[in-house]
Amino acid sequence: MDFSSSIISLLLHFLLISSLVCPINSSETIQQINKPAIKTIQISDGDIIDCILTHKQPAFDHPLLKGQKPLDPPERSKGHNQISNLSDIFQLWSLSGESCPEGTIPIRRTTEEDISRAGSIDSFGRKANGFRTDTIQNGHLHSVGFVRGDIYYGAQAIINVWAPHVESPNEFSLGQIWIVSGSGKDLNTIEVGWQALIFIQVSAGRYGDNRPRLFTFWTADGYDQTGCYDLLCPGFVQTNNKFAIGTPISPISTYNGGQYEITLFIFKDPTNGSWWLEYGLGNPIGYWPSSLFTTLKDNATIVQFGGEIVNAKSTGAYTSTQMGSGHFAEEGYGKASYFRNMQVVGSKNFLTPLSNPTYTADQPNCYNVQGRFNDKWGHHFYYGGPGRNEKCP
Ligand SMILES: *[C@@H]1O[C@H](CO)[C@@H](O)[C@H](O)[C@H]1NC(C)=O
Ligand SMILES: *[C@@H]1O[C@H](CO)[C@@H](O)[C@H](O)[C@H]1NC(C)=O
Ligand SMILES: *[C@@H]1O[C@H](CO)[C@@H](O)[C@H](O)[C@H]1NC(C)=O
Helix, strand or coil, rough: HHHHHHHHHHHHHHHHHHHHEEEEEEECHHHHHHCCCEEEEEEECCCEEEEEEEHCCCHHHHCCCCCCCCCCCCCEEECCCCCCCCHCCCCCHCCCCCCCCCCCEEEECHHHHHHHHHHHCCCCCCCCCCCCCCCCCCEEEEEEEEEEEEEEEEEEEEEECCCCCCCCCCEEEEEEEEEEEEEHCCCEEEEEEEEEEECCCCCCCCCCCCCCCEEEEEECCCCCCCCCCCCCCCCCCCCCCCCCCCCCCCCCCCCCCCHHHHEEEECCCCCCCCCEEEECCEEEEEEEEEECCCCCCCCCCEEEEEEEEEEECCCCCCCCEEEECCCHHHCCCCCCCEEEEEEECCHHHHHEECCCCCHHHCCCCCCEEEEEEEEECEEEEEECCCCCCEECC
């Protein structure tokens, strides 16, 4: 970008932000979302972390969870013998050397700009659609691998993280795991992964740049009234005081360069029934109480892994928003994005390799997927693509 175009784009950003900030009186809402902090940490990349007393976190505003205390992490599911090297937890803010005291959890502070970007308070923290169906809905495109036909109590994968180009503020690009049960209004999901959005996210957005950030999401009614991203509504109970959901993941993979991975593990506590999230093995982040859910209260019936983008263009050329690394699956290691060592938690709390995953891409000329298997990486796949190209005009 040359100097004059960067001035113009700055001006445009300013105009857009000021026009967005005005119509919504978000300061009251902000006060409801942001809890009183014991300590505040300003991180170098502009995000602010508030250390909130653990029992005052948003989850405990939920009518079903009022007055509860966070549960202790349960025993791990069987079949896990690796113990994590915590250095695979990459977070910019922890590099600052600051941390939240015992008895508190770090929560990324919501700014007026975040809410303005979402367009309205009703859409703030919400996700439009998300789970792949047999048709393409609202421009959401998936390149995924999934299993169904059994009962699942969790899933695990190691995935490499990228910062894909995202063309428009109405679009995003992500790599994630879906834990699913039910359909239609009874669709329940738990979703975890990394997501990139660009600076001004008018329709459904949350963050202010396109760096990949760890996100969590849940819904108990097919993306309608319940659920949200991260800790933006009562639901997810965070127990970890070292990790802030919603802040950038770093470092990230580069084409023909270093490949940086995160390990995500979701599993159901067989005793209490809550769904736990570990980020990096042996490092619990928190849990979704089973009481939040209907169809997902007991078990999941589909586990899906992969990439999703939104193509917000309804006419003209295809979006240039990239999925994964922005390169097609056949380029393989060091170039394409991947999920490896995919496993599910089956009955008796055993972690087991997938059996017969199905791979599918909605628009393989734009973004594709290739499933593979070997001893070291088990079931794994490469996925992604550039969006607009000769075959995807
Ligand atoms: C963890 O990983 C770091 C960086 O790769 C390495 O230096 C360290 O020795 C590892 N620690 C253990 C316990 O494996
Ligand atoms: C799980 O623990 C919470 C908090 O102690 C409790 O309210 C809930 O009833 C428990 N659920 C089950 C199924 O044991
Ligand atoms: C799985 O969950 C459903 C509710 O969605 C329930 O009807 C079914 O009995 C559960 N199956 C098992 C094996 O627990």
